[in-house]
Amino acid sequence: MNTGEYPKIGRIPIAETAQLGPEGSAALRNNLAAARASQNIGAAGPETYAEKMRRLRRMGLLHGKETLAEIEAK
Numbered sequence: 001m002n003t004g005e006y007p008k009i010g011r012i013p014i015a016e017t018a019q020l021g022p023e024g025s026a027a028l029r030n031n032l033a034a035a036r037a038s039q040n041i042g043a044a045g046p047e048t049y050a051e052k053m054r055r056l057r058r059m060g061l062l063h064g065k066e067t068l069a070e071i072e073a074k
Helices: 022-041 046-073
Strands: none
16 A cells, blocks of 8 residues: 555664563573572482382382272271
Protein backbone atom coordinates (compact mmCIF):
# COMPACT_ATOMS: atom_id res chain seq x y z
CA MET A 1 0.00 0.00 0.00
CA ASN A 2 1.45 3.36 -1.00
CA THR A 3 0.68 6.04 1.61
CA GLY A 4 2.91 8.65 0.04
CA GLU A 5 5.04 8.94 3.22
CA TYR A 6 8.58 7.81 3.81
CA PRO A 7 9.09 5.11 6.47
CA LYS A 8 10.58 6.17 9.80
CA ILE A 9 13.74 4.10 10.04
CA GLY A 10 15.49 6.00 12.84
CA ARG A 11 12.94 5.09 15.53
CA ILE A 12 14.26 2.95 18.41
CA PRO A 13 11.95 0.00 19.10
CA ILE A 14 10.52 -0.30 22.60
CA ALA A 15 10.89 -3.70 24.27
CA GLU A 16 7.70 -5.45 25.39
CA THR A 17 9.30 -6.76 28.59
CA ALA A 18 12.00 -5.53 30.94
CA GLN A 19 15.44 -6.50 29.73
CA LEU A 20 17.96 -8.32 31.90
CA GLY A 21 20.56 -5.86 33.15
CA PRO A 22 24.16 -6.48 34.23
CA GLU A 23 23.14 -6.94 37.89
CA GLY A 24 20.47 -9.50 37.03
CA SER A 25 22.85 -11.35 34.73
CA ALA A 26 25.52 -11.51 37.44
CA ALA A 27 22.96 -12.74 40.00
CA LEU A 28 21.83 -15.53 37.65
CA ARG A 29 25.45 -16.57 37.01
CA ASN A 30 26.14 -16.67 40.76
CA ASN A 31 23.03 -18.77 41.40
CA LEU A 32 24.03 -21.20 38.66
CA ALA A 33 27.60 -21.49 40.01
CA ALA A 34 26.25 -22.18 43.53
CA ALA A 35 23.89 -24.86 42.19
CA ARG A 36 26.72 -26.55 40.28
CA ALA A 37 28.97 -26.49 43.35
CA SER A 38 26.28 -28.02 45.57
CA GLN A 39 25.72 -30.83 43.07
CA ASN A 40 29.43 -31.66 42.94
CA ILE A 41 29.70 -31.97 46.73
CA GLY A 42 27.95 -35.34 46.87
CA ALA A 43 29.38 -36.79 43.67
CA ALA A 44 29.96 -40.50 44.12
CA GLY A 45 32.91 -42.45 42.78
CA PRO A 46 32.56 -45.79 40.92
CA GLU A 47 32.90 -47.89 44.12
CA THR A 48 30.35 -45.82 45.99
CA TYR A 49 27.96 -46.13 43.05
CA ALA A 50 28.29 -49.93 43.03
CA GLU A 51 27.66 -50.06 46.78
CA LYS A 52 24.64 -47.84 46.39
CA MET A 53 23.23 -50.06 43.64
CA ARG A 54 23.69 -53.18 45.81
CA ARG A 55 21.91 -51.45 48.69
CA LEU A 56 19.04 -50.32 46.49
CA ARG A 57 18.60 -53.78 44.91
CA ARG A 58 18.60 -55.40 48.35
CA MET A 59 16.09 -52.86 49.61
CA GLY A 60 13.91 -53.56 46.56
CA LEU A 61 13.88 -57.28 47.27
CA LEU A 62 13.17 -56.88 50.98
CA HIS A 63 10.61 -54.14 50.52
CA GLY A 64 8.68 -56.28 48.05
CA LYS A 65 8.49 -59.21 50.48
CA GLU A 66 7.57 -56.97 53.41
CA THR A 67 4.87 -55.21 51.43
CA LEU A 68 3.41 -58.50 50.19
CA ALA A 69 3.33 -59.88 53.75
CA GLU A 70 1.62 -56.69 54.95
CA ILE A 71 -1.02 -56.91 52.19
CA GLU A 72 -1.69 -60.60 52.82
CA ALA A 73 -2.06 -59.98 56.57
CA LYS A 74 -5.06 -57.70 55.94
